[in-house]
Amino acid sequence: MGTYELVNLFAGAGGLDLAARGLGVPSVGIERDANVCATRRAAGLATEESDVREFNPSDFPSANVLAGGPPCQTFTTAGTGTGRRALTDVLHFMQRMAMGEDVSEPLAQLNDERTGLVLEPLRWALAAADSDHPYEAVVLVQVPTVLPAWQAMGDVLSAKGYSVASGLLRAEEFGVPQTRRYAVLIARRHGAAALPKTTHQPYRTSEAPSDPTLPPCVTMGEALDRPEPFHVVSNYGTGGDPKARGRRTSVEPAFTVTGKIKRNRITTEDGAELERLTCSEAGQLQSFPADYPWAGNDKAQQIANATPPLLATHILTAALI
Incomplete structure (x- = not known):
């Protein structure tokens, strides 16, 4: 270089x-x-x-x-x-x-x-x-x-x-x-x-990966220090309709991280509520280090x-x- x-x-x-x-x-x-x-x-x-x-x-x-x-x-x-x-x-x-x-x-x-x-x-x-x-x-x-x-x-x-x-x-x-x-x-x-x-590899593509030798995409479970399995229930893109809320598991990558990520619910497989994502965890889903020093207000929007x-x-x- x-x-x-x-x-x-x-x-x-x-x-x-x-x-x-x-x-x-x-x-x-x-x-x-x-x-x-x-x-x-x-x-x-x-x-x-x-x-x-x-x-x-x-x-x-x-x-x-x-x-x-x-x-x-x-x-x-x-x-x-x-x-x-x-x-x-x-x-x-x-x-x-x-x-x-x-x-x-x-x-x-x-x-x-x-x-x-x-x-x-x-x-x-x-x-x-x-x-x-x-x-x-x-x-x-x-x-x-x-x-x-x-x-x-x-x-x-x-x-x-x-x-x-x-x-x-x-x-x-x-x-x-x-x-x-x-x-x-x-x-x-x-x-x-x-x-x-x-x-x-891409997530959920109907086509065969262009390079099948590549590893699968990184999951939330791999990125976060949380006991698995867990589910993330997102309110993103639902138009306020609870029935339309997307759901992903810890063996999948996260939804798009938005400024409202703390509204996402985290549950066990049987639906018990878990602690919602911290700023550190939201940052990790953006590939920032776990100890990145988020400061000031509006941290979720910054992330x-x-x-x-x-x-x-x-x-x-x-x-x-």
Whole structure:
């Protein structure tokens, strides 16, 4: 691996930074949520508690890798279609930015500032390229609905000389004990960009695994220090209907970890109630260490929003080696 330093936009609780640390890559994260910053500092992660828009690449002159996961809430496909309109706006602004246009003023007029924040990594990447100090690699991770934005951003970066790969990755296929998909973009100045190769089999696929020699996905029982067997009854995606609640056992990976994970019931096989998941356990389902120092308020939401460190390790390895 070459010599790298990473600047992480919208850094969150530290998943990408932990991955960078494990790979020997120094990193600094920009994050404006005070609670998240409290966790990051407790974990010893270099942090700028501020708004990404207040900085430029020149403020981090030694960083040659750009990473990030901008807010995604306005891109949801549910509801009234505002997510689709937000995506249309973003793709339009990307085209203008590719032509060298300053779009900061019209972005400030959007109804929801989060729509424009997804463009910040592109602003940084283009600014660095225009200053003749382009980033060696760009790594972006978010929810699946952001993939069209990553693909359009990839087209812009390709025109700037990057090799680009983007697509959806399943967390459980990389050893994370949780089923969740992520939209990922990897761009490289040197070498061919490619998404990381899976290390585990997918969960409940009707198709034969592409590589039957891979181990099965990691289960909750393997990840958590709890007597087995146990059942997890989730309220996620049920629309409030108790009959629609999903159920998984300790020999399966977890449901998607959300900010409401503490509402999930934990029971024995015969239905007796057990202690609900702690913050430490929720973090472990995201592949954080059991002793990760979650701090501040809204810990469950911090955990839900974080990039799983194990998945991030595979992504960064693919981007940098």
